[in-house]
Amino acid sequence: QSLMLELMSNKSEILKDIAGNESEIKLLLNYRNKEYLVAQLNDSSSAALPPVETIIFDSIEQTAFVSRYDLQMAALEAELGKNELQLAKKEAIPDVNFGAQYDKFGTYNNGYMGLLIGLPLPLWNLNQGNVKAAKARYDQLTLARQKKELEVHVSLEEVYRSLLTEGQLYRAVSKDFQKSSDDIYKNIYESYKNRTIGLIEFLEYFESYKNTTFNFIEIETDFRIQLQRLNLELGKDIY
Numbered sequence: 653q654s655l656m657l658e659l660m661s662n663k664s665e666i667l668k669d670i671a672g673n674e675s676e677i678k679l680l681l682n683y684r685n686k687e688y689l690v691a692q693l694n695d696s697s698s699a700a701l702p703p704v705e706t707i708i709f710d711s712i713e714q715t716a717f718v719s720r721y722d723l724q725m726a727a728l729e730a731e732l733g734k735n736e737l738q739l740a741k742k743e744a745i746p747d748v749n750f751g752a753q754y755d756k757f758g759t760y761n762n763g764y765m766g767l768l769i770g771l772p773l774p775l776w777n778l779n780q781g782n783v784k785a786a787k788a789r790y791d792q793l794t795l796a797r798q799k800k801e802l803e804v805h806v807s808l809e810e811v812y813r814s815l816l817t818e819g820q821l822y823r824a825v826s827k828d829f830q831k832s833s834d835d836i837y838k839n840i841y842e843s844y845k846n847r848t849i850g851l852i853e854f855l856e857y858f859e860s861y862k863n864t865t866f867n868f869i870e871i872e873t874d875f876r877i878q879l880q881r882l883n884l885e886l887g888k889d890i891y
Contacts, residue, residue: 704819709812720887726797733790740786808885815878822875830868837861
């Protein structure tokens with residue numbers, strides 16, 4: 653009875669987790685219908701999980717820098733600030749105008765010809781306020797881009813290390829191990845049905861089998877979550 657109560661409690665917790673995850677998915681998808689959402693998984697889904705030990709950090713970091721929209725936005729804003737600074741500096745260059753003048757009878761000397769040169773006043777420190785403002789904005793945007801790149805690097809490094817850890821654990825507890833555990837449980841169950849072992853012995857093995865199964869499911873789930881976290885950090889689905 654104690655074991656049955658524990659199993660019922662575990663089932664209740666799992667159903668509550670499913671309901672919570674389904675509500676979150678419906679909220680993200682703006683799904684208002686009352687139908688249940690069922691994930692489609694095939695038998696080869698676990699076998700298709702990639703060998704993460706071959707992942708090269710520099711390669712995935714380069715992928716993130718190319719694919720992530722927030723990094724692209726920070727780079728574009730910094731480039732825009734650079735262009736604004738260049739424009740402000742060009743506007744600070746004095747605009748010199750040249751021209752010619754001819755007057756046949758209206759001056760002290762008939763047939764007057766002259767050269768006109770126009771210079772803006774003040775001649776120096778032209779548009780310096782806008783130049784300083786553009787320089788400050790460019791420096792700010794450059795620092796923001798560098799900060800975002802550092803944030804992505806640190807976050808990606810953390811996910812990468814966690815993925816390697818989860819991947820090694822998942823490979824250590826392979827599907828063959830789970831299958832052998834299932835086969836042993838079937839044999840124990842048949843032995844109990846045939847009364848070759850007693851109830852106490854059966855319950856002891858069942859408790860061990862249950863814990864082993866739950867642990868394997870948790871290990872595989874954590875591994876899949878880390879894979880999706882890596883995709884999220886990269887801004888691109890590669891796994």
